[in-house]
Amino acid sequence: MNQDLILLSHGAGGQLMSELIDAMFVSGFDNPILRAREDSGVIELAGERLALTTDSFVVTPVVFPGGDIGKLAACGTINDLAAVGAQPAALAASFILEEGLEQSLLRCCVQSLRAAAEEAGVWVVTGDTKVVPKGSADKLFITTSGIGLVPHNLTISASAARPGDAVLINGGIGEHGMAVLCAREGIDLQLDIGSDCAPLNGLVRALIDAGCDIHCLRDPTRGGVAAALNEIAQQSRVCIELREESLPVAPAVRTACELLGLEPLQVANEGKMLVILPEEQVEAALAAMRAAPYGAGAAVIGRVVQGPPGRVQLKMTVGPTRIVDRPVGEPMPRIC
């Protein structure tokens, strides 16, 4: 086997991707801020704590039920800022356009990027444009970067989960991934699944304003809740136990996952935030989230428990407990 080639699985948010990031980028750019492996790098600048993040978007199809690549590009970066507790201050957006792309499609995506940014209260203040020959890109790729300020009293980190904490999420899981998968593969399951793509800075602001002592935040994108919680369990050296009956999964998502042999826990989200905070603050946090935008479906899905560090497990409705692993690579439907 040639282990040197980059495979699609290296970009799927699973084990292969985190190994590549560690071996290639974290060690290649070696520095303490990157080593913290947060969704945004937090730097000290002129007495302030500045969060900086960047994200590239290459989704196929470009337009999908519930959004398009423009909305995704805004929300992804806003949510990465929100995941360290930062309120976004400004965005940058770079466009790589394939020769032959319709300007009308590009305009739609620009408009939705702007609409999502405005909803989050920010402008796109700079950008870049490149056009590449037909076949060198798939319609359009967008890279967005964002900066924001982190309040001084906050130390939200993926390494801050502690036994006794509760794990919350703001609604149904797996919606973005299943919406895109069904649209991409032309699978018509007669199910109404739309992407959950949404900016979550308001939701995080509500939690901070409610005085919650947030330990960790993470938006469970590629690799889903399973990958995000495995990262937290590893970085915090704790065991996280989810309860199957508490997992919010829309019936349509559940049906689609059953049919395709996929695990909702491993399917991508773009408008969800995992929130980990002390058990005694659960009521306050749920109330704050439910009153905030995109928080109506907030629920407690598990707890940080005494157990093998780095493990995520699921207490099943039928009784036993099982391991929740990260996906290895791309989600592949099973045949029989």
Place this chain on the structure above:
Amino acid sequence: MKYVDEFRDPRVVRDLVEAIGRVPAPRVRLMEVCGTHTMSIARYGLRELICERADLISGPGCPVCVTPQGEIDWFLEAARLPGVVAATFGDMMRVPGSYSSLEQERARGADVRVVYSPADAVELARKNPDRQVIFFGIGFETTAPAVAMSVLEAQRAGAANYSVLCAHKLIPPALRALVEAPDLAVQGFILPGHVSAIIGSRPYEFLAREHGVPCVIAGFEPVDVLQAVHMLLLQVAEGRSAVEIAYGRAVSPDGNPKARAIVSEVFDVADARWRGLGEIPASGLAFNAAHAAFDARRRFEVTPPPAVEPRGCRCGEVLRGLIAPEQCGLFAQRCTPRAPVGPCMVSSEGACAARYRYGSPGGRA
């Protein structure tokens, strides 16, 4: 969700586990021969629920796992040919051949497409008339009808650029090979629900009649599997052996004659090689003379390098139920879903992958 929730009902599960505990039978070893059962048992932790009464082991029921290295190598080699589109179920993408995998070949520039059904592969052939679309036909009696159907559809549509690498296998002959081997020690079979929906229950009767092994055809939800275990234990307690159906909502004794007719319109029964079990007489399918034009092996001159079985890999013994995955020295050490050595680790339905992925907390560090 209808047909799902009632079969995962925790109260029904608890009642069944209690009922299993009350059957006056010794502890038994039961084998399932279906990848979906393997997954379901691991996913819901069923082994743990009934471990005092039964040891559940996995047989050769995962289509990816029983596909021999040589057939995978052939398809990899064909995928490299100029002008070829290699179409496959997603399960095969990461399966290591002797030297490469489809995922690797795609990264090197081969045109490899994941399809959800063989009909999609025929559609690819129609849309790309100047290219040759080869579909990797793996799977048991369950997938064979859809593949046969795709051949008939290609014939009807004049898609002469469609062909199939037929690697289909048949379950009853493999079970015969298992029970006739001197080293198998199981007291009952949990038989595959999907396969049986096609072939019915009769082809298994020799197991009960000639070999005295209790058999129950089961569905895939926790309640289905536990009900099958209960029925098997009752047979053992009563000293009976029969082929019973615990999956009446999908399986009848006669199965689905229409689906079988489509299969025999296109394929003949042929000897086949199974990974771990070797050559088994009349245990596979091959194109019949009337449809030989769609046989990828006849259409393409492909000679893969000699197959290399991975060293130290004990998938063959796992597939025959002789050892549990964790008894293999490579398990979770050199062989993980991230870097699989053997096929039982790479297929999500493989016994090793299921054991690794879902473990039972405490089982895997």
